[in-house]
Amino acid sequence: MNSNDILNDIDKKILLGRQLGVFNNPLGQKLLQLYGHGILDPWAIGQINKRVDKQLRKEAFSNLPFKQPQLNTGELILGTDENSHRPVKAFIQYLNAGSLLVANTGSGKTTLVSFYAIQIANHVKGMWLVDLRKKESRLLMPGFAQRGIDLTVVRSRKFKINPLQVPFKVDPYEYASTIADVLVKVLNLPPRASVLLSSTIIKLYKKFNVLNGSPKYPTLFHLFETVRISKTANSQARQAILDNLEAILLAFGTEMLGCYRGWPVHELAKRHMAFELAGQPEAGKDLVLNYLVVAELISRVSRGISNRGMDLWMSIDEGQRLFSQRRESTGYGGNSITDLAGLVRGTGTGLFISVLTPDDLSNKIPAITSTKIMGRCGSISEYQAAGQFMGLNKEQVFWCAHHMVPGMFVGQVGDGPWRYPFLFRVPKMKQLKIVTDYQADESLKSLDGLDVDPVEFSNWSAVECITVKGEAIDDKQDTVQLTNSEFRLLKAIVDKPMLPSSDYVKLARISPNTLTRLRPILIAKGFIREHIMDSGNRGRSKRVWEPLEAAKQAIAGSDNNGGT
The missing domain is CATH 1.10.10.10 (Winged helix-like DNA-binding domain superfamily/Winged helix DNA-binding domain)
Structure with missing residues (x-):
């Protein structure tokens, strides 16, 4: 028997009205109370029918196959509802479970991320804005300054990091294995190289007395030299490490990687940072980003952080290549960030990933991101693939293919009582002031207080x-x-x-x-x-x-x- 057979007309109107959100105001709540107590005089029935019919008529004439979102509370304004032109709001902690944005070039991705970043900045201790291809996050410096927040911009050649530096509160033995796996994936090395790298790193930790608490860590240059003189090591693994690591060391040099002690990652997590990786080799981008994200995540796990509210928001723009399914399939293990991204919610880290197309996107990313946003795409197949992430029906997918314009998005929040997809627009941003390289480098002075120990050599050559x-x-x-x-x-x-x-x-x-x-x-x-x-x-x-x-x-x- 159909469950609707036992419902009378007013029961069906109440159920439909709840879905449409017509009982959310004080009078609507009173009508629901009267209904719950069985007090239904002609006036109450008339009010219920009037509210539901009015909203149904409004949605029918709007010609939009999306329901009006019932998202009226929260610190974060997602945009303006396309139906009612009212603000769509959500709680910032909804982003703690990860977010995915799919939209092609020129669709307003950067505008959306900037709009959210400005709002989130005052609600988190740290923020990492990662530009893999562009240099647009630096333009937010004036907006952050108006809110009393310093945005530190790190240009591609200004990093001071040491990937072999053990993160805060992490066991060196555990980290040796972790960073060895990161290097294998980043450098696309054969699996046997992981064992050679892990054992070599532990030997270096013993040599530098890291296991006994020394704050002076070996660098990738020391790792390269040690592997080079290890004539008894597996020849295939050894040569692969030398060939692929050589390119990174020559590209970055001691200017970026020449630190016994680089910037402590857990200190960077307390700051608002814009990391510009444009201009670096692809393997170099992977190394820097994998190291920063993985080091912070495993540090939080080692510190016992669990079920914490979001205090670090990471936005990775143009992450198509970084989160490639093809790379995971043809490489030697995929991406370390993808492997650990499932930990972000429990450790209080919100990960916001932006890609141009769902084609070749790692299958893990939609599974570990709760909030989904889709903008204008380039083909019907892309709309279908991205629409599946948030449960769009065929009518909604085809509507998007024919009506989406720059600045318009379909969203689905990852938490709360309203999980239906909705249509919204993001406001255009005013013309932002240009931030010069000099201004960007001046912002780095905020990191002068961090304890950095450079290497003694400055003319190192990665090859004999x-x-x-x-x-x-x-x-x-x-x-x-x-x-x-x-x-x-x-x-x-x-x-x-x-x-x-x-x-x-x-x-x-x-x-x-x-x-x-x-x-x-x-x-x-x-x-x-x-x-x-x-x-x-x-x-x-x-x-x-x-x-x-x-x-x-x-x-x-x-x-x-x-x-x-």
Whole structure:
């Protein structure tokens, strides 16, 4: 039997009216009390019918397939309801459970995030605004200043961090394993590299007396050197670490990573920060962001923080590549932030992720974010995928595909009694004042009080350099600098010339990726000449390498100087 069969007309009107939110005012509450006590005179019945019919008529003429949101309380204004043009409000703590924003370029994502950040700033101890592609969060400095809050902007080359620095209250043994896994994922290393990294980091902690409480930590440069001289380590894992870590160290240098003690992450979590990662290599962005987020999360877990209200809000803009499903599938373990993001609610950390499209988005992200927001997308398939995250029906999806404009969004809050999707607009922001690089760097003075211990070396090279001397035409001494990998490959070519290029991977003890990278370098330096030879089969032609006189002189000069 259908449950509606036992309901009379007034019962159905009451149920419908509750869904429509027509009984939320004081008189509406009195009508519900009369209904609950069975006191239904003609006046009360007329008032109930009038309220419900009026709202039904209003929604029918609005031509919007979304219900009017019953979100009237809270510190955070999400936007303006498209039906009633009244503010849609929510409690800031709703964001403690994580948020996901899907909208294409030009849809108003940055405006929405800025609108929320300005409101949230006074309600949290710390805020991290992460710009992976742009430099727009710095524009909020004047707005924050008007509210008595200092926004510290860290430009891409101004970081002072040490990923091997043990976070506050975290056991060094535990952190060695954690940061080893982070490096494996960030650098896309084979799984065996995790064991080598973890054991090497623990050895370095013992060497630097970290296990006994020393505040001086080894750096990634020390890690690189230790792995390089570990000749007995697994060759594949060792070479992969050297090849991939080398690129990071050369890109960042001691300017960013050269600190025995960098900025304490738990201190940064008490400040309002704008991290600008634009201009860094992709692996570098992953390293910086993974380290900061993972270090703070495991520190909070180690401190026993549980079920705390949100006191740190993290917004990651343009996180498409960072939270890629393809990277998780084809790589060696995915993303450390994704793995730990499920902890954010219990530790009082709100994570707000913004992406351009749901295509290739990690399946874990919708599962660990409770509040969902969708803006204008580029195709019907994107509307369908993003709409599934918040339970949109077919009519709502097709309406969005034909009516969404910049500044208009569909939202669903992650907490409270009203969980239906609703349509709202975010107000346009006034023209913001430009914040120069000088002003951004001046804001860094607020971090001068943090205890930072720089390394002693300033001209460190991430690779061994072999000096090769030979006679030039003008009888002057020419000096050629070869990296360790270049020297091994060049020596293998000189010792065994005219072999297929793939043979030198084993002879030079380098990876195929390193071979591909060094080929144009050696050709450009005039060390080798490449010949294309027909294999005589239906397969590909072979590339064979001929060592030129410069290569022979370089190797001979190196041997005379003591070799490697």
